[in-house]
Amino acid sequence: MVIYRDTTNDIAVMVVDNTGIVGTLTSEGFTHSMFADESSYIAGKGILIIGYPLGIGIEDGRDNPVVRFGLLAQNSCAETFLIDGMVNHGNSGSPVFVITAHNTRVVGMVTAFKDDAIEVVDEKGIKSVTPYNSGLSVAVKSSWIEKAVEEANKRLRFE
Numbered sequence: 001m002v003i004y005r006d007t008t009n010d011i012a013v014m015v016v017d018n019t020g021i022v023g024t025l026t027s028e029g030f031t032h033s034m035f036a037d038e039s040s041y042i043a044g045k046g047i048l049i050i051g052y053p054l055g056i057g058i059e060d061g062r063d064n065p066v067v068r069f070g071l072l073a074q075n076s077c078a079e080t081f082l083i084d085g086m087v088n089h090g091n092s093g094s095p096v097f098v099i100t101a102h103n104t105r106v107v108g109m110v111t112a113f114k115d116d117a118i119e120v121v122d123e124k125g126i127k128s129v130t131p132y133n134s135g136l137s138v139a140v141k142s143s144w145i146e147k148a149v150e151e152a153n154k155r156l157r158f159e
Contacts, residue, residue, distance in 0.1 A: 004152035009079050009140045010092075010111040013152035035142040036105040040098045041075035049085050049110060049137075051094030072098065072107070073136065080111070080138050087113045087137045096139045108139035 004013040049068045057064040070085015083096065091110045098107040116134040121127050 036107040046099040048097045051091040053088040113137040
C-alpha cells in the first residue's frame with residue numbers, strides 16, 4: 001500500500017502488511033542520527049551504493065546485494081546530488097552511504113542514471129548509435145527521504 005508519494009523526487013513510502021493492521025511507520029535499521037546532514041554533501045567524498053543492479057543478487061530467492069564504490073560528484077541542487085558511480089536498472093531506490101573516518105551515514109537514494117549514446121561502426125563499416133551508461137547518477141538527498149517518512153507517519157495517524 002502506497003502511503004506517501006513524492007513524484008518530484010521519485011520517492012514513495014509503502015507499507016507491506018499481511019495482518020490487515022497498519023500502524024505508525026518505524027525503521028528497524030535506521031535512526032535519525034544515521035542520516036547525513038547538509039555538511040556531508042562535499043564533492044569528492046567516497047560513497048557506497050548498495051542494491052541489485054540488473055537483478056543481480058536476487059536470483060533463486062537469494063538476498064545478496066551488490067556493493068559499489070563511487071564519489072559524490074556534485075552538490076548543486078537542494079533536492080538531489082550527482083554521483084560518479086556506476087548504477088544500472090535495478091539500482092533505483094538503492095541507499096547511498098557517505099564514508100568518513102568516523103562514521104558512515106545514509107546520504108541519499110539512487111533515482112536515475114544519466115544515459116548517453118555513442119556512435120559505433122560495425123565490421124561492415126555501418127554506423128549506428130548505441131546506448132551508453134555515462135557512470136553519472138542522480139540521488140535524492142536523505143533529508144527528502146526523512147520528510148517523506150514523516151509525512152507518511154502523519155497520514156497514518158489521521159486515517
